[in-house]
Amino acid sequence: MLTRSNSNTKAYQNVLEKIKDYIQIDQLKPGDKLPSEREMAEELHLSRSTIREGLRAIELLGLIETRQGDGTFLRPYQSYQTLSLLAGFIFQDRETKDNVDDTLVMIEDVIIDLGHIRGSAYIQSKWSGHGYDYWKKRGYKATFEVILSVIDNQLLEKIWYLLYAFYLSIEDKQHIRKVKDLFQSFGVQTTEE
Amino acid sequence: MLTRSNSNTKAYQNVLEKIKDYIQIDQLKPGDKLPSEREMAEELHLSRSTIREGLRAIELLGLIETRQGDGTFLRPYQSYQTLSLLAGFIFQDRETKDNVDDTLVMIEDVIIDLGHIRGSAYIQSKWSGHGYDYWKKRGYKATFEVILSVIDNQLLEKIWYLLYAFYLSIEDKQHIRKVKDLFQSFGVQTTEE
DNA sequence: TATTATCTACTGGTCTGACCACTCTAAAAA
DNA sequence: TTTTTAGAGTGGTCAGACCAGTAGATAATA
Known part of the structure; x- marks a missing residue:
């Protein structure tokens, strides 16, 4: 304390x-x-x-x-500017670095759940439209952005961006979540063609 | 010069x-x-x-x-406190307000779930120890902090603090979540004595 | 000697009043 | 009418002053 x-x-x-x-x-x-x-x-x-x-x-x-x-x-604010500022301080605290991984996963769980609720059909069509390989190539971020786009909560989006960007900067691992599983949870085929 | x-x-x-x-x-x-x-x-x-x-x-x-x-x-690092002062400047448009509201609820859902998983017993004893009225008097924040303390993820904690402070600065309502329900979900009696 | 009180230099907190550079506007000149 | 100009108001910066609080050295005390 x-x-x-x-x-x-x-x-x-x-x-x-x-x-x-x-x-x-x-x-x-x-x-x-x-x-x-x-x-x-x-x-x-x-x-x-x-x-x-x-x-x-x-x-x-x-x-x-x-x-x-x-x-x-x-000023016509940009409230997120302040959030970014705060994020700077959050990340400055070394103790919290360890929590980034955990928190990112949690936030993503929230986002995925919301994706199911608010736009499952859209996400499915979007992903299916290009095929699994397409998204696999475009990367984790682009894939995830599809979900975020239907949720339409810019604050949540910003939080995820910050966490994700920070995660990448301190970790070697590329993917923290199996994209394949993500696709399947939305009912999208992942069999290579 | x-x-x-x-x-x-x-x-x-x-x-x-x-x-x-x-x-x-x-x-x-x-x-x-x-x-x-x-x-x-x-x-x-x-x-x-x-x-x-x-x-x-x-x-x-x-x-x-x-x-x-x-x-x-x-200074070591900053708390959410000073920034909460400024939140009053930031939020005026309805859209941003809704974002904060939604996101806060989401984050709290995550926190509550984690509370159940990682420290249900502790939370229950802590809350029961003082009785429902005690926490009711101390307020939403103090009550929620009990859950946060067992989760032990400072980043998640800070995100919640930030959102909560923002929320308070833009809304009149004191409680966004039924504390009573919260107590009962952890198996704590809420009958007045 | 060990403790307490006092002094002193330095620090941030605030104020006053001044001058500059800039921007707007309205009056004066074309 | 259009253009020029002068002024009033604004932020940007400055110098110097005084207050209030702190810490460390000194002096007075037990």
Whole structure:
């Protein structure tokens, strides 16, 4: 268990909260303009430098965009950008490296189950259309993407991509799952022709 | 002395690069101390405020930790906590929300299944020990953490934390899953006493 | 001597006010 | 009308200041 010590909030963290308020109260949408730094400073009774410290933080996360001489704008986010960032930290932790393999398998189990439920027929036709050898040649990733395409959950897809890519980067093994079994589970013939 | 080295890159971004150098050249490890803000400012020929803008950015990312009167330190790794703050900025479109919701449920299904397999007895005793009301009071997160603790897959745990934190930040509902059902699935009595 | 209290130098946290570079817009000039 | 220009506003950066907290050296104490 981690011990998270102090909890004295710093002034710039209020900036983050305040900006959330701006977004909510003013119903700001991506691309919209935020109040100027000087305005925020006055309204929050903070110095402009403190305001800026808060802005820089969320700018690095890709949530806002600053244009000199123009203003600060909400960005059309890419929420996955943040997920990628977090993934960076997750993978940075060496302890979790060992878990990548396990977790990848788990995630794939989920994906395969969903594939059966939501688009078994489509997957079957797609795979059968080209034949087993075709997908065998195109590789594990392409094959799996067929399932992912019918599930239509971009977040789950992103998680799988991250895990899979990371797995490949730290392991020698090419396939963690028998593609043949995968095909057969969807009722696709795998006999070579 | 004018600065602003022509290109579009902002000065504070150099701070990030420089800190990477510090880490690499000085072979800094988690917990180690970085040069003081004033030192960095002098060495990079930047003002202290600019240095601080860079520091705040990577602080929010959880890379560093600042202690007033002491210094700035490299951090082991980041928890989901700070990022959950930002989740409020990220999710606005319905589609993304649905993705988070769906994915969270999926991940939890996996976790619950694994809980049954790897530590059903432990979970049961843990929950029974304090009684249903205790966990009901402590909340969904604490209850779920019992399952996570026996699974012992930190990556899966972190993914769940991330999704759960995101979920809370975008929804009002406290419980997405009937805790009562969860208890009963592990054979724990839920009758009030 | 061993302990405690105090001082001091240094650190991050914040503020003020300034100047620059840039972008927009509206008034002035063509 | 179109073009030019001047100004106001914005972010980018800076220097210097003061506060608040920490750690280590020093002095005072038991």
